Amino acid sequence: MEVKAAEENKGDEFSDFLERWNALQTALTLFDWDNETLAPPEAADRTAKVVGTLSAAYQELLVKEETGKLLEKEKKKEGLSEIQRAVLRRLEQEREKLSVIPPDEYRRFSELTAVSVSKWSQAKKNGDFKIFAPILSEIVDTRKRFASYRKKEDEKLYDILLSDYEEGFTMEILDDFFEQVKAEVVPLVKAVAKKEPVESGFLFQTYDIKKQKSWNRWLAAYLGFDFSRGVFAESEHPFTTSLHKDDVRITTHYYEDNLESAIFSTIHETGHAIYEQGNSDEVTQTPVMGGTCGVHESQSRFYENILGRSKAFWEPIYGRLQDQFPEQLKNVSLNQFLRAINRAEPGLIRTEADELTYCLHIIVRYELEKKLIDGSLSVEQLPEEWERLYEEYLGVKPGSSAEGVLQDIHWAMGEFGYFPSYALGNAMASQIYHQMSKELDVESLLKSGGLAQITKYLNQHIHKFGAARKMDEVLRDITGEPFNPHYYIAYLKHKYSALYGLEL
């Protein structure tokens, strides 16, 4: 399965290698996309075989001796750009990570996660954790084993997993961050809960799905999603993926009795998509395409919450939403609408959570993952512990595992250590916003529909670099300081005390 270089790269071994890397990577991404959006239920086993073979080829390409030599040679070249250096660093990390895993085990794990998503989906549909538990145990065991293969002396397994998603953010840093959040946010949530609930029933009338679709399509375009270089589709669990900067795909999920869900999924995923569509030509189709998890999430959250739930954002477009749904919204003022979409209400579902409580959903998952990985919690105990923590932090209890431990796709995909990036992204969004507000008149821009200037700011500082810069590097470049959760907590306290008339 040797691959020849294209004519123009003839003789350039490293370009040839990158092309092969990219072909396998893109094929695997396309199979993932297809599995989640379209593939029929019975296809999983046979397709998993194909995915297993391609993953094995991917591992083999990265770990073989020749590749090691090639990277060494490439690193010695003079005049490498920042991106080229980042590509090499990323490839070395990936090589280190994969070279310790026996090929049979790696392949088996790819096949496992290619079928586990459909098992999870079936378990969720039936609200029956038992259907998913055996495969989840196997996934946890494998992730632990893989991490142990590259464990250094006093490293913790979960720290190794965390570093795969957001380099430099260990349990030590996260524990500190989350303790601050718990100390400040939990009392805020409790204070809000004592207030009169905000009227939001009008968001849950019957909203024709066809009309929702056309409105959300328009909204994505308004935000800056480039349809000529993207796909706007549907799936059970909204997500963003991309084959490269000219083929970025987002999905939304529509509910007939919920206007809010699809709108904020659309804004969120469009935030991700604008990032990927904004990658530079140098970055796309390389190992630093896209963005690191936390930085990516900072962008989706920035669009969803900081822009998408602000008054200035809705001022020029709320009338358009009323025109699409006159019956349901004609008597709802912009202020009523804004209060409703900004209400804080402890709930069960992370993806439907408000800005204030969102981080608590992440803390639950973080604490569970820590225990699953250090072995102090078994997969069988997971649903019970999930319920306990939800009661403790949010004061709510899931009626079924579908709205409890089975709600997220991540563990089915083998992703442990991913969730904290969501919280980091939220905090980063506030930190960026704090700085951006000094340089741009964000409010006036939003009021005049001038999103392009805001996007340009983000593009120049973040999007074009893809995943070439770590979160701390991005933050230092924009704000002059490293990650600092202070801005996030201050933002939440300021916003919610104003909204609910609290004195803090």
Add this chain to the structure above:
Amino acid sequence: MEVKAAEENKGDEFSDFLERWNALQTALTLFDWDNETLAPPEAADRTAKVVGTLSAAYQELLVKEETGKLLEKEKKKEGLSEIQRAVLRRLEQEREKLSVIPPDEYRRFSELTAVSVSKWSQAKKNGDFKIFAPILSEIVDTRKRFASYRKKEDEKLYDILLSDYEEGFTMEILDDFFEQVKAEVVPLVKAVAKKEPVESGFLFQTYDIKKQKSWNRWLAAYLGFDFSRGVFAESEHPFTTSLHKDDVRITTHYYEDNLESAIFSTIHETGHAIYEQGNSDEVTQTPVMGGTCGVHESQSRFYENILGRSKAFWEPIYGRLQDQFPEQLKNVSLNQFLRAINRAEPGLIRTEADELTYCLHIIVRYELEKKLIDGSLSVEQLPEEWERLYEEYLGVKPGSSAEGVLQDIHWAMGEFGYFPSYALGNAMASQIYHQMSKELDVESLLKSGGLAQITKYLNQHIHKFGAARKMDEVLRDITGEPFNPHYYIAYLKHKYSALYGLEL
């Protein structure tokens, strides 16, 4: 890019090879599907690079020396099944075909056809052949060059291309077949044209697309399409593809002012899909999965025309169609409907053609391809010659190249020599039907909705073997004789003289 075998195939080199073959083949199929159904317009160039790299890997895998030795070794094994022998034969053919093509040229051609479809689509949308002509010239030249690399002494280039789609059917055989068709069918078409046109306006009222979709979905299931192992989608040009027997995908195209188009596309593509879903476990995910072109087309045509335009087929379900579209069909009797869907009217569009004139559309393309390949016609002359032949055989003239030379996707995909398989398939369907009628009471089965028994007959004789048997072998097995166009011509004469009250 070496690939390891899965645990269970450890040590079995040939299974390992087949897995790798299958992984690349399936990935390329998925990119094709995605290009035609979903990929955004600007994605083509970057995705073509990926497809080029995967195709290069495919070629390299097949042509490398090691593979040659492996096939030799495998052939010597005792007790090989019919399917195993067919797999080896198919791989050797593919190896012979690919080993003469320089890797750079092969890769370039894959990239070319990965972008040419979007060029063709753009040209068709604009009705402007000039947009497509340069890339088409390059495709024709490349196909000729590739065929010349494996040309034996007095072989003709076009015969080489024909053999890629339906082994054993040379120009000599096709010329003879098509001369018979022209001699018998052209006068029949002329005689029909003199008759009063059949009333069919009711098929072209306004038919809500959402309702059409749900009806056609139901129809596919009625015919036997297994939705748990398949996808039912939409595309500009209806087609069928499959990743394997448990993931078979068909598309239909809906027009608001045409009820007939989607129905017969659905039946046609479902015919293909039932074939692929009916492949045996031994056949799927191997080089003899699916079916050869002509045999495949015999099945789609069998379902579309022989079953799908018969009175017995519609008797139990026409009421259901009336219920879906009461306003449009309440005053249309079953007999009126049947006469309309069986009317013969020379038209411009192959895929919309009736049974009687369909073959003439193929003959036009066959004669053009012959000349393009032997060099007596240039790409620039193509539209004019297309028009001349349509006038001669069908008495119609395209208003624009979109309904003329640009109507089919095949040439854009690099497929020359494919079209005749459609005609062969039509003829084969009649030949099979002749035999099947001796063994099964097809009419009674259709009247009672007993399609499963008909499908079982086809499955046992055809579908389960995939492409392991050549058309002549399939026909000899079922009917005891080789390909014989007599049944097809007799069928057309009998059917259309009865429908139009002609004396022949």
